[in-house]
Amino acid sequence: MIQFKGIVPINEKGDIEQFIASAPLFNLFSFNDILERNYPDWIQQRITLKDRDDKSNITTALLMYSKLKSLKLLYETIPSIETLFIIQHQSEGEVVDLDSISQYLPNLQSLSVRTDELILGPHSTLKSLKLDITTRCSLVDLGLTKFISLTDLSFKGSFLTNIGPGLFPSSLTSLTVRLTEVPPRDTFLSLTSLVKLKIGLKEDIEVEDQPHIDLDSLLNLKVLVFNFDYFLIQIDEDINCSIEISVPPSLKILTIWSSSVVIPSRCSMPLLEKFYVYQSILVTGRINLSQCPSIMKLFIYQCTEPVIIPSTIKKLTIDKDTLKRKILGQIKFPPLLTHLSIKGQHCESVVFPQSLVKLKQTFNSQSQLFNLPQNLKKLTWEVDWETSLPKLFSSGHPLPPNLETLKVITIDDNSLIKVPPPTKYLSIFLDQNLSPENLPIYRIGSRIFKIINQPQWLPLNTTHLTCYLRESKIAPKTIFRLDEVINHTNVRYLTLHFSQTTYQFSIQRLDSDNLNDGLQFLWHGVLKLEKM
Template sequence: MTTILSLSNLLLLQIITDIEDNADIICLLFTCKQLYQNSSLKRSIQFKGIGEPINTEKRKISKQFIETVNRFNLYSFKDILVNSLSDQQVILGKDRVTVYAEKNNRVDKSNITTVLVKEYQLETIQSIYQIPSIKTLFINDQTNEKAYFKVHLSSISLLPNLQRLFVRSYDLDIGQHSSLKSLDLHVGELYNLSVLENKFESLTELCIKSDFISSGRINLLPSSLTSLTLEPLGIPPKNAFHSLTLLVKLDIYLDFGSQVEEQPCIDLFCLNKLETLKLGGNDSEHYINYIIEIQLPPSIKNLVLIPTCISIPSECPMPLLEQLKVPQCLFTKGGFSMSSSPLLKKLVIDSCFENVEAKMIPSSLEHLSIDKNTGGANILDQVVFPTTLTYLSLKGSWIETVNPNRLPESLVKLKQNIKGPVLPTLPQHLKQFIWKAQPYLYYKPLLVFPSTNNYPPHLETLNLLEVHKDFTINVPLITKYLLIPLDAVHSTDDTQFYSLGSKISKSIILQPQWLPVNTTHLTCQLWNASKDKKLGFRLDEIINRTNVRYLSLRMISRQKPASAPFEFSIQRLDPDNRNVLVLERQSLTGGIITQRKSIDSGQQYDPIYLYLNRSFGWSFGKEHIQ
């Protein structure tokens, strides 16, 4: 410790900057008081990944940011928090600028580069025009999502530095902008693409999602486009995309309810820069008595075809193809061939109802995923797995048994349906295994793994999230990353309780350690989490009965989609675990827990719970399960 304290602040700052986990930064400063008390050093330190109030990927307010700023309770580190907050992003409400940082309460807005409008009003847009430094603008008013409101951006050119624009609305009035690069429109009424004609001469990325998009005016889109997404799109005429010669990525979702030419064909052959094509659409909902011919350029590297009524002529070789996802019927109907694709690395074959022929599996593959949808015999008996294969996923609704001796030594990740609670022999070179139970397991069986001598010596990741229903487990000693599902063990009027102990076998539950010392990363998926109740998770079991340092908790509900996971860091500060630093790593909320022993608990520490809710809130607490 003396050595590190002798370093200059510049070197210390570089060391701390290289620490990737914010929890580790806090732990270092907690345990080294002289660093903690070095005010000039602390003023230069920044936390990572928490300073942006806008989630630019989801184009909405960052829940993590709000939770961090509103609930931050490590007051001694508030100066580091404030130093980490961006002064370049603001969120506009109805009649005010809401800025979630002390230093953002300023008159000078010349440094603002990113703005999110979460409650659209015309006067709000007028105020935006007074901030010419804006580079990214999100208009994402979901409060009016069902209302017939129109966003007026006829004077968008008043933002000369604008590079990226996202709009969610029912209708849109938009003016010209000569330097805009990226435009993302989720607009209900955008039937005709002519509203964008001659307005964006520098545009390179365009995404439009609407109720329906007519394909008759695609030629009016800017010829500068390199990326185009249209959803849903009427079946386009043959030459619809010929003017977009710079396209590198094309993503279209076809509307099979629209009118179609007698012999539909989408000619992309002249797009010699096109590398990625994703063609979606549900042709099973309509009676389709035609085949759409897709003429592809030889530049294609990534290809995803979802509809089954597709054909690619043999006159269109794909020598650069690296990734491919197609339904099996395209092979069996003769509508697709990989004979001209020697570089193919990743292959996903969906909707497999028949045997997979050997010629469907190129020798160059590294990633293979098979979706089996037939209950018959094995469909892979004819397949010779490539010696280059590193990932194999055998999914779907039916079991596919593959003798481990047939799998190449190169394989490091395997996902497989297993019937019953006994895991068959696994390839010895595996590093990751995803066990999917099919059918579901009942009667709380003990999962049986191969003996230590036969267990893959490098299998550090064991994913049991798809072993549904209840089971118990003796975790193999080599496991570092463990992912398991948990069902509630107890419920009150307002809380569901979950416990790791519900998954530990009877032979292990009485021992001091429930998991191997190697298991430092634990993910628990909390099943059937009620949307009306908070969740209580037994944290003391993790602290005292495992060596887990990183705990991820995911709430899964039938009524709502999965919530963002809570990511906790657990730092035990003394040998008997009396003092423990627990931090939620995304929001940097938490603190030091001092465990206590009550009179009736003997030598055991009292239970400690993490209470979770769907608004990304959490707290410590105590509760006794009856």
Template sequence: MNKSKEIEKEIIIVKDVDVKVEKRDIEEYCYLIEKIPNTIILNIIEKIEKNVDLICLLLTCKKLYYSIRQLYSSNNSRTLKFKQIRYYDKDYNTNNDVVKSLKCFNLQSFKGIFDNSLSDQIVISDIQDTLPSLNNHLTTKQQQQQSITTNDNNNHINYSVLISLSYDSNKKKNKLNDIIIPTNTKDMFISYVKDEEEEEEDEENYYQEVVPIELFEGLQQLETLSLGYSSIGSDQIEKLPNTIKKLHLGELLLGTSSNGHQVTLPAGLEHLDFMITPPNGKELWGGLGLDKLKSLKTLTMPHFDGSFTTLPTTLTSLDINFESVKPPNQFFESLVHLSTLYIYIHVLDHVLDLTHNHALEKLDIHTGYSVLGMDSFFVKLPLSSSFKELYHRSSSYPLAGFSTQFLPTTLTRLETSVCDLDLSTIQLPRSLVQVTLENCRSIPVGFLPRDGGVLKKLSIHLDGFEGLSKGSIPSSVQDLKLFHYSGPTTPDYIPNSIKRLSWFGNIDTLPQGLECLKWKYPFDSFVYPSSSSSSSSSSSPPPVIRALPPINIPQSLTKLTLELDAILKVEDHLIYSISKLRQQDDTYNILPNSISKLKIKLPYHQLNTPFSFRLDEIINQTNVETLSIYGAGRVWFNATIKRLESDHSSVLLVSNKSLFGGIIKQTKLNQSGSNQYAPIYLHYNKLHESPSWSHNEKIINN
């Protein structure tokens, strides 16, 4: 066998503890089985929230594992499952770690439990590399007939169905015509995927891909329907099941109506979400009859064109974008139940009056540059005690008329830009619990509520690098995010009340009671050493070519998040290590023993090349139990670490919400009298590839 193949191991092929047993193997005494009633054991199992803890419990004893499997299999109404194992989330974003587990599941003894956890999810896909199908055998005519005649257990499952098909401009028929959805489906997402080249050549036909109404026949339990890159005609909309409560219409939204009549949406609709305006927008908006939806609670409308002025009075949440028109006068006045309003305003020539919206609790305003010529009262806030949250998102301009009198005394959360404002003349309400300030030049003492205040969470984005005075930050603050500050960090400036700190830059001292630290240090660019270092022994750790500025991490810290720069480059391969975080007063442990959660962000500009991460340092020289490595908008590795042996010789690394991972058996270095384990490197070679591990600094190409 090729030596490199022996060294290279997929993280998903690591050695598993075999708990598959025969009756002759379970004669050993087990306290849990012998002394505790089965009903109590099952109750304990069902109350375990973390899947990793369930695995560890079942690994404690073969007899326990065997007994639990028997107890669950003996009762058809009870199925042993892991919790929160979802192929996709509520927004239909794919869980890439679940996809990796589907392709190759490591913990074979728990494969049946894993499959049970996905039994209510169906994925129909013809893009198997990135989105493998799941339980798609349930969507065939033969399976449907079998379920009816046998009345099997599948009839008691509420299915969630995701359909993602590649668009073929030369197709003879719609791919959806051959799919039969189980009648007990509760929610469904349909989307077409197309490569960029084909999309440019056939964009018009692509967006006319119509979902056949026959797909929804018999779906009398369907409550959620989401259409992504696909269309459904106005005539078909009227034939959708009336059971639908949540409807998401994507790129094309609706096709043109055949006879121009008003579209009838499902009568019981509670949530309606439009993503973009269709080509026939003005005709369509006016013909939707939104004001007739008596149960509608939430509505999302992009690019409002002013074609109607009446909305359902039942709305409690509205997300609306006035991109090219002005909000009509009294547009919101009739929405007496509205509690949440997201509004995008680009043009405004009158006062936005919200004083009649007495139920409003949260207002989130995005303003464009066209509104800047308004007078100081361009928005009037509700006067009721229910109004709690105000968010104004602007790149560089504050709310007009921002003053002590402008803000309600009931406000608990505030986010706004304070650029060019004289903050020395303003006092924020004492009721505030959370404050975010953008484009802030300085924070004068007294601007933030102090004596008797309840301010707990504070985020400040400074324009300068000083900006704070002694006492600027109240001692009530426990969660602080501070950006672009390089001034003093003594308790007079950063009080010891801080328990969670997000910091960018160098820091001399940390608050004594700190529990969570998110730290990003602005590294200067530098030239990596030559690739000659790749000839060094794989049993030796790579040299640390530079260290972080000296910092004493307090023993109170339990969570640490930081951006980590590569320490070494071997040819075109980057090496990451936490060794430069080693504390000055500790010769072995890299991090304080109190830290159990570690999140590491990798710089975006370094993720376009293959890289490796020293995993053994986390396992052997920290007490970290939860590790997350992320960057460039995705999570590269996420695992709970359970050291199964006191000497760390056997370690379980597995994602709690995907079961991706396995058990690593560590091997000691071939050195006489050495108690050190060989280095373990976690490798990434391609963006969507599963990680692999080896004892080498970089992947060896065969």
């Protein structure tokens, strides 16, 4: 028996994600599939308003690509709404008018709107507001201070102008803004309840004076993200061309995606645990890691030269960004390091500390494999497209005996994987072969090391299998040999990543006669089981 897991359009953040429940026997890949096919009434009633008899208990609604009269209909028919998503593309000058929303939706707590133009009215119970206004908008015109209960405010895709102090609700605990200019230094000081702050700056910015952003009095602030991957253009050559951000001692997570930031040495961060930063910030002394005595996780982006890693670090990610220089061998790994990730397509060889339990590494044709730490429980290998590395799985470099998770992607066809017995989670990359009918076919048998006369190709502990299916031939039908998974493994949960689509299955073997099934994929999400 195979249960196919469909999708639902919205999660709590307003994004599309997979549905955790199962819809057996139906090909549910999108809401359009449901609306265009003859599915049971219980499915139709959960999706569309017109087919649902009882509307009194509806708490979440999506209004998209509709005229404003649909909003009025929504007000009149389902006042019980607590979460509302409005998506309006190509509105042709039509303004989404929510001036009276509190009168018609008194229980509304979460509102997400994507549109060109918007009018907001006050709402005493609204707690979460996410705005994606496709044109630049003035913060003054939005009148956000009238939302007295608002705790979460996010601007996605829209860029604010005329920003300044006193224009945000003082009740905010989470704020995400995207700006066209460096804000005045006292913009956020009134937000004393703020726990999370994300600031994004767009485009190159001209400055006449040294820019400052004061946050050091926000003693509840725990998460700060600053993203500015452009340039400050100094009008006066005497200006120090960087943005000084003073931070509070309460910070636990800090992300600086910019090379134009400095944190004053007077700002101690005794509670900081996670730090994501450009390497240039560290080597120029704009931020000193000695300010962070409790740091445990460090992500170094665009690393071009060796850096000193604090002894407290347990989780380290290095994104190497230089082809010519060998720098990793000059880095001294801390004694407490348990998680190491080395990124970049031009990685050099590394001698790993034996303390590691989780390792992620990128290989190329020049990489050499050293003995892996024997305590590893999770291993991820990423290999560039043109590298042949059968040596990764040769007997001279055995995999650690206690490995529980193994992920190997973009690896050459000639490489066979001998999976250690404790492995529970396995992820592999499969290339196409051709069936007798000249159709693309995928087989796990092409990648798994098999012992002669042994029916089980994978350890009995391997119950979760993920296959990444690489396309090299466009065809109206593609075959995956599901019978190999059913007959030669103990896999119970199978995930297939194919053509920008993810298929998830749970497999239950009913009896010994339930064998030799193959799975074929037809385009547009239709599934078909056939005997092979």
